[in-house]
Amino acid sequence: MKHHPLLKICLNFSAVILLLALIITPFYFAKNFSQVAGVKSQSPYLVVSQVEKFPGMTLTQDAASFQISFTKQGASQAYLGVLIVNNPTNEPKKYSLQESSTNNNVFFGEDLQNQLTQISMPPQTSVPVSILSSDSPFLSQTVQFTIQSQ
Amino acid sequence: MVAKSITKLIDEAIIPALALILAKILGLYLAIYFLNLPFEIKSKGFLAILPAVNFANLADYTRAENYSNLAMFLAASAGAILVLVRAHFFHQSHIHPKLQAKLASLNLESLIAESYHLYHQAIIWLIFLWLTVGFLVTSTILGFTYPQISIIAFLVAANFSWVLAIDVEKEIEISRESLSG
Numbered sequence: 001m002k003h004h005p006l007l008k009i010c011l012n013f014s015a016v017i018l019l020l021a022l023i024i025t026p027f028y029f030a031k032n033f034s035q036v037a038g039v040k041s042q043s044p045y046l047v048v049s050q051v052e053k054f055p056g057m058t059l060t061q062d063a064a065s066f067q068i069s070f071t072k073q074g075a076s077q078a079y080l081g082v083l084i085v086n087n088p089t090n091e092p093k094k095y096s097l098q099e100s101s102t103n104n105n106v107f108f109g110e111d112l113q114n115q116l117t118q119i120s121m122p123p124q125t126s127v128p129v130s131i132l133s134s135d136s137p138f139l140s141q142t143v144q145f146t147i148q149s150q
Numbered sequence: 151m152v153a154k155s156i157t158k159l160i161d162e163a164i165i166p167a168l169a170l171i172l173a174k175i176l177g178l179y180l181a182i183y184f185l186n187l188p189f190e191i192k193s194k195g196f197l198a199i200l201p202a203v204n205f206a207n208l209a210d211y212t213r214a215e216n217y218s219n220l221a222m223f224l225a226a227s228a229g230a231i232l233v234l235v236r237a238h239f240f241h242q243s244h245i246h247p248k249l250q251a252k253l254a255s256l257n258l259e260s261l262i263a264e265s266y267h268l269y270h271q272a273i274i275w276l277i278f279l280w281l282t283v284g285f286l287v288t289s290t291i292l293g294f295t296y297p298q299i300s301i302i303a304f305l306v307a308a309n310f311s312w313v314l315a316i317d318v319e320k321e322i323e324i325s326r327e328s329l330s331g
Binding site: 007008011012015016018019022023025026027029030031032033034035036 | 151152153156157159160163164166167170171174175178192195196197200202203204205207208211214215218219222277278281282285
Protein backbone atom coordinates (compact mmCIF):
# COMPACT_ATOMS: atom_id res chain seq x y z
CA MET A 1 0.00 0.00 0.00
CA LYS A 2 1.60 3.26 -1.15
CA HIS A 3 1.57 6.17 1.27
CA HIS A 4 1.39 9.74 0.15
CA PRO A 5 4.81 11.40 0.73
CA LEU A 6 3.17 14.49 2.25
CA LEU A 7 1.35 12.31 4.77
CA LYS A 8 4.65 10.63 5.67
CA ILE A 9 6.31 14.02 6.16
CA CYS A 10 3.44 15.28 8.32
CA LEU A 11 3.42 12.16 10.46
CA ASN A 12 7.17 12.22 10.97
CA PHE A 13 7.09 15.93 11.79
CA SER A 14 4.33 15.33 14.33
CA ALA A 15 6.31 12.47 15.83
CA VAL A 16 9.35 14.73 16.25
CA ILE A 17 7.19 17.41 17.89
CA LEU A 18 5.77 14.77 20.23
CA LEU A 19 9.26 13.59 21.11
CA LEU A 20 10.42 17.15 21.82
CA ALA A 21 7.33 17.75 23.95
CA LEU A 22 8.04 14.57 25.94
CA ILE A 23 11.63 15.66 26.51
CA ILE A 24 10.79 19.24 27.50
CA THR A 25 7.81 18.41 29.75
CA PRO A 26 9.77 17.34 32.87
CA PHE A 27 11.87 20.51 32.81
CA TYR A 28 8.87 22.77 32.28
CA PHE A 29 7.21 20.99 35.18
CA ALA A 30 10.35 21.32 37.33
CA LYS A 31 10.53 25.04 36.67
CA ASN A 32 6.90 25.80 37.45
CA PHE A 33 5.80 23.27 40.03
CA SER A 34 7.33 25.22 42.91
CA GLN A 35 7.06 28.98 43.14
CA VAL A 36 7.69 31.83 45.48
CA ALA A 37 4.52 33.48 46.72
CA GLY A 38 4.12 36.70 44.81
CA VAL A 39 4.02 40.13 46.36
CA LYS A 40 0.43 40.62 47.47
CA SER A 41 0.26 44.30 46.71
CA GLN A 42 2.41 46.28 44.36
CA SER A 43 3.10 49.92 44.88
CA PRO A 44 1.65 52.02 42.01
CA TYR A 45 4.67 54.31 42.10
CA LEU A 46 8.11 54.67 43.63
CA VAL A 47 9.63 57.96 44.67
CA VAL A 48 13.36 58.63 44.72
CA SER A 49 14.43 61.70 46.64
CA GLN A 50 16.90 64.14 45.11
CA VAL A 51 16.57 66.79 47.83
CA GLU A 52 20.11 66.16 49.08
CA LYS A 53 21.33 67.94 45.93
CA PHE A 54 19.69 71.14 47.14
CA PRO A 55 21.35 72.75 50.18
CA GLY A 56 18.99 73.37 53.02
CA MET A 57 16.14 71.33 51.51
CA THR A 58 14.43 68.64 53.55
CA LEU A 59 11.80 66.07 52.67
CA THR A 60 9.21 64.50 54.92
CA GLN A 61 6.93 61.78 53.66
CA ASP A 62 3.81 60.29 55.16
CA ALA A 63 2.33 57.64 52.84
CA ALA A 64 1.35 59.55 49.67
CA SER A 65 1.75 62.97 51.30
CA PHE A 66 5.03 64.82 50.84
CA GLN A 67 6.32 67.92 52.56
CA ILE A 68 9.40 69.70 51.26
CA SER A 69 10.96 72.57 53.22
CA PHE A 70 13.58 74.85 51.74
CA THR A 71 15.18 78.26 52.05
CA LYS A 72 14.99 80.46 49.00
CA GLN A 73 17.82 82.66 47.74
CA GLY A 74 15.56 84.94 45.76
CA ALA A 75 11.99 86.02 45.30
CA SER A 76 11.20 83.57 42.57
CA GLN A 77 13.17 80.38 42.45
CA ALA A 78 12.83 77.03 40.74
CA TYR A 79 14.07 73.72 42.03
CA LEU A 80 14.17 71.22 39.19
CA GLY A 81 14.08 67.46 39.79
CA VAL A 82 13.66 67.44 43.59
CA LEU A 83 11.99 64.03 43.34
CA ILE A 84 11.92 61.27 40.74
CA VAL A 85 8.63 59.38 40.38
CA ASN A 86 8.90 55.87 38.87
CA ASN A 87 6.22 53.68 37.38
CA PRO A 88 7.42 50.22 38.44
CA THR A 89 4.40 48.39 37.05
CA ASN A 90 4.00 46.69 33.70
CA GLU A 91 1.22 48.96 32.52
CA PRO A 92 0.83 52.69 31.84
CA LYS A 93 -0.24 54.72 34.84
CA LYS A 94 -1.65 58.20 35.31
CA TYR A 95 -0.32 60.27 38.16
CA SER A 96 -1.50 63.60 39.51
CA LEU A 97 -0.12 66.13 41.97
CA GLN A 98 -2.38 67.82 44.47
CA GLU A 99 -0.72 70.58 46.39
CA SER A 100 -2.00 72.53 49.34
CA SER A 101 0.32 75.55 49.35
CA THR A 102 -0.40 78.79 47.48
CA ASN A 103 2.97 80.40 46.80
CA ASN A 104 4.60 77.34 45.33
CA ASN A 105 3.88 75.26 42.26
CA VAL A 106 4.74 71.60 42.16
CA PHE A 107 4.73 70.01 38.73
CA PHE A 108 5.95 67.06 36.75
CA GLY A 109 8.96 67.55 34.52
CA GLU A 110 11.46 70.43 34.46
CA ASP A 111 9.84 72.75 31.92
CA LEU A 112 8.77 75.94 33.62
CA GLN A 113 6.67 76.89 30.60
CA ASN A 114 4.73 73.63 30.78
CA GLN A 115 3.95 72.87 34.37
CA LEU A 116 2.08 69.58 34.37
CA THR A 117 0.15 68.44 37.40
CA GLN A 118 -1.12 65.32 35.66
CA ILE A 119 0.92 62.91 33.60
CA SER A 120 0.52 59.56 31.94
CA MET A 121 3.62 57.41 32.30
CA PRO A 122 4.48 54.29 30.31
CA PRO A 123 5.55 51.24 32.31
CA GLN A 124 9.05 51.18 33.78
CA THR A 125 9.64 54.90 33.19
CA SER A 126 10.29 57.84 35.47
CA VAL A 127 9.60 61.56 35.57
CA PRO A 128 11.11 64.30 37.74
CA VAL A 129 9.06 66.52 40.04
CA SER A 130 10.04 70.18 40.29
CA ILE A 131 9.05 73.14 42.45
CA LEU A 132 8.64 76.74 41.37
CA SER A 133 8.49 79.12 44.29
CA SER A 134 6.89 82.30 43.04
CA ASP A 135 7.14 85.80 44.47
CA SER A 136 7.01 85.46 48.19
CA PRO A 137 8.61 87.60 50.89
CA PHE A 138 9.30 84.57 53.04
CA LEU A 139 12.64 82.95 52.49
CA SER A 140 11.72 79.74 54.30
CA GLN A 141 9.07 77.86 52.43
CA THR A 142 7.20 74.64 52.90
CA VAL A 143 5.29 72.96 50.13
CA GLN A 144 2.90 70.09 50.77
CA PHE A 145 1.51 67.87 48.07
CA THR A 146 0.24 64.38 47.43
CA ILE A 147 0.87 62.06 44.54
CA GLN A 148 -2.16 60.13 43.38
CA SER A 149 -2.21 57.33 40.89
CA GLN A 150 -5.24 56.39 38.81
CA MET B 151 5.02 5.39 7.97
CA VAL B 152 6.70 7.12 10.88
CA ALA B 153 10.44 6.40 10.98
CA LYS B 154 11.16 3.44 13.23
CA SER B 155 13.84 5.31 15.14
CA ILE B 156 11.52 8.19 16.02
CA THR B 157 8.84 5.78 17.20
CA LYS B 158 11.41 3.93 19.27
CA LEU B 159 12.72 7.18 20.79
CA ILE B 160 9.19 8.27 21.73
CA ASP B 161 8.62 4.86 23.25
CA GLU B 162 11.83 5.08 25.29
CA ALA B 163 11.24 8.70 26.37
CA ILE B 164 8.02 8.09 28.28
CA ILE B 165 9.52 6.34 31.30
CA PRO B 166 12.43 8.79 31.78
CA ALA B 167 10.04 11.76 31.53
CA LEU B 168 7.76 10.25 34.17
CA ALA B 169 10.74 9.32 36.36
CA LEU B 170 12.05 12.87 36.32
CA ILE B 171 8.66 14.36 37.15
CA LEU B 172 8.13 11.90 40.01
CA ALA B 173 11.67 12.52 41.30
CA LYS B 174 11.06 16.26 41.29
CA ILE B 175 7.79 15.86 43.24
CA LEU B 176 9.35 13.41 45.69
CA GLY B 177 12.43 15.59 46.17
CA LEU B 178 10.27 18.61 46.83
CA TYR B 179 8.11 16.89 49.41
CA LEU B 180 11.11 15.32 51.14
CA ALA B 181 12.81 18.73 51.31
CA ILE B 182 9.64 20.25 52.79
CA TYR B 183 9.28 17.38 55.29
CA PHE B 184 12.87 17.25 56.53
CA LEU B 185 13.60 20.96 56.44
CA ASN B 186 10.18 21.96 57.86
CA LEU B 187 9.58 24.51 55.15
CA PRO B 188 6.24 26.33 55.29
CA PHE B 189 4.35 26.06 52.04
CA GLU B 190 0.90 26.20 50.53
CA ILE B 191 -0.62 24.39 47.60
CA LYS B 192 -1.98 26.86 45.12
CA SER B 193 -4.62 25.28 42.96
CA LYS B 194 -4.37 26.24 39.27
CA GLY B 195 -0.82 27.35 39.99
CA PHE B 196 0.47 26.66 36.50
CA LEU B 197 -1.01 25.84 33.13
CA ALA B 198 -4.26 27.14 34.70
CA ILE B 199 -5.24 23.65 35.83
CA LEU B 200 -2.35 22.09 37.74
CA PRO B 201 -1.52 22.88 41.36
CA ALA B 202 1.76 24.50 42.36
CA VAL B 203 3.68 24.56 45.63
CA ASN B 204 4.17 28.10 46.92
CA PHE B 205 6.87 29.01 49.39
CA ALA B 206 6.62 32.03 51.61
CA ASN B 207 10.05 33.41 50.86
CA LEU B 208 12.91 33.11 48.42
CA ALA B 209 15.25 31.37 50.90
CA ASP B 210 12.83 28.47 51.46
CA TYR B 211 12.11 28.25 47.75
CA THR B 212 15.84 28.12 46.94
CA ARG B 213 16.48 25.35 49.47
CA ALA B 214 13.56 23.26 48.24
CA GLU B 215 14.55 23.81 44.61
CA ASN B 216 18.11 22.70 45.25
CA TYR B 217 17.15 19.42 46.85
CA SER B 218 14.37 18.64 44.43
CA ASN B 219 16.56 19.43 41.41
CA LEU B 220 19.25 17.21 42.90
CA ALA B 221 16.66 14.41 43.24
CA MET B 222 15.71 14.91 39.60
CA PHE B 223 19.36 14.70 38.57
CA LEU B 224 19.85 11.54 40.65
CA ALA B 225 16.88 9.95 38.88
CA ALA B 226 18.35 10.83 35.48
CA SER B 227 21.75 9.49 36.59
CA ALA B 228 20.25 6.26 37.91
CA GLY B 229 18.50 5.63 34.61
CA ALA B 230 21.67 6.39 32.67
CA ILE B 231 23.73 4.08 34.92
CA LEU B 232 21.29 1.21 34.36
CA VAL B 233 21.47 1.62 30.62
CA LEU B 234 25.26 1.95 30.60
CA VAL B 235 25.70 -1.16 32.78
CA ARG B 236 23.40 -3.06 30.45
CA ALA B 237 25.30 -1.76 27.42
CA HIS B 238 28.64 -2.85 28.86
CA PHE B 239 27.80 -6.20 30.45
CA PHE B 240 24.57 -7.40 28.87
CA HIS B 241 25.11 -6.25 25.31
CA GLN B 242 24.20 -9.05 22.90
CA SER B 243 27.10 -8.29 20.56
CA HIS B 244 29.85 -8.65 23.17
CA ILE B 245 28.48 -10.31 26.27
CA HIS B 246 30.92 -12.67 27.97
CA PRO B 247 29.99 -16.30 27.19
CA LYS B 248 30.24 -17.31 30.86
CA LEU B 249 27.88 -14.55 31.88
CA GLN B 250 25.49 -15.48 29.10
CA ALA B 251 25.52 -19.10 30.26
CA LYS B 252 24.86 -18.02 33.82
CA LEU B 253 21.96 -15.83 32.78
CA ALA B 254 20.56 -18.67 30.73
CA SER B 255 20.73 -21.00 33.72
CA LEU B 256 18.93 -18.41 35.88
CA ASN B 257 16.35 -17.82 33.16
CA LEU B 258 17.38 -14.17 32.96
CA GLU B 259 18.22 -13.97 29.28
CA SER B 260 15.74 -11.12 28.94
CA LEU B 261 18.42 -8.90 30.50
CA ILE B 262 20.50 -9.25 27.35
CA ALA B 263 19.61 -6.56 24.82
CA GLU B 264 20.59 -5.81 21.26
CA SER B 265 22.30 -2.62 20.12
CA TYR B 266 19.21 -1.07 18.50
CA HIS B 267 17.26 -1.17 21.76
CA LEU B 268 20.20 -0.26 24.02
CA TYR B 269 21.45 2.71 22.03
CA HIS B 270 17.99 4.24 21.68
CA GLN B 271 17.57 3.93 25.43
CA ALA B 272 21.04 5.36 26.03
CA ILE B 273 20.44 8.34 23.74
CA ILE B 274 17.22 9.23 25.54
CA TRP B 275 18.68 8.91 29.03
CA LEU B 276 21.75 10.93 28.09
CA ILE B 277 19.58 13.63 26.49
CA PHE B 278 17.61 13.84 29.73
CA LEU B 279 20.83 13.84 31.74
CA TRP B 280 22.40 16.68 29.75
CA LEU B 281 19.17 18.68 29.75
CA THR B 282 19.08 18.29 33.52
CA VAL B 283 22.64 19.59 33.67
CA GLY B 284 21.60 22.53 31.49
CA PHE B 285 18.62 23.16 33.76
CA LEU B 286 20.87 23.13 36.83
CA VAL B 287 23.41 25.45 35.21
CA THR B 288 20.65 27.90 34.23
CA SER B 289 19.28 27.75 37.78
CA THR B 290 22.76 28.47 39.13
CA ILE B 291 23.15 31.47 36.86
CA LEU B 292 19.76 32.75 38.07
CA GLY B 293 20.87 32.19 41.66
CA PHE B 294 18.48 29.39 42.63
CA THR B 295 20.89 26.45 42.68
CA TYR B 296 24.18 26.01 44.47
CA PRO B 297 27.07 25.96 41.97
CA GLN B 298 28.51 22.78 43.50
CA ILE B 299 25.48 20.79 42.34
CA SER B 300 25.84 22.06 38.76
CA ILE B 301 29.56 21.31 38.67
CA ILE B 302 29.10 17.76 39.98
CA ALA B 303 26.20 17.21 37.58
CA PHE B 304 28.32 18.33 34.65
CA LEU B 305 31.19 16.03 35.63
CA VAL B 306 28.85 13.05 36.05
CA ALA B 307 27.17 13.65 32.70
CA ALA B 308 30.52 14.06 30.94
CA ASN B 309 31.77 10.80 32.42
CA PHE B 310 28.64 8.89 31.46
CA SER B 311 28.89 10.20 27.92
CA TRP B 312 32.48 9.03 27.78
CA VAL B 313 31.49 5.55 29.02
CA LEU B 314 28.83 5.29 26.31
CA ALA B 315 31.32 6.47 23.71
CA ILE B 316 33.65 3.61 24.72
CA ASP B 317 30.84 1.12 24.22
CA VAL B 318 29.93 2.59 20.84
CA GLU B 319 33.59 2.39 19.83
CA LYS B 320 33.68 -1.27 20.87
CA GLU B 321 30.54 -1.92 18.86
CA ILE B 322 32.04 -0.29 15.76
CA GLU B 323 35.17 -2.45 16.09
CA ILE B 324 33.05 -5.60 16.40
CA SER B 325 31.03 -4.60 13.30
CA ARG B 326 34.26 -4.00 11.35
CA GLU B 327 35.67 -7.39 12.38
CA SER B 328 32.46 -9.19 11.44
CA LEU B 329 32.41 -7.43 8.04
CA SER B 330 36.03 -8.17 7.25
CA GLY B 331 35.89 -11.67 8.70
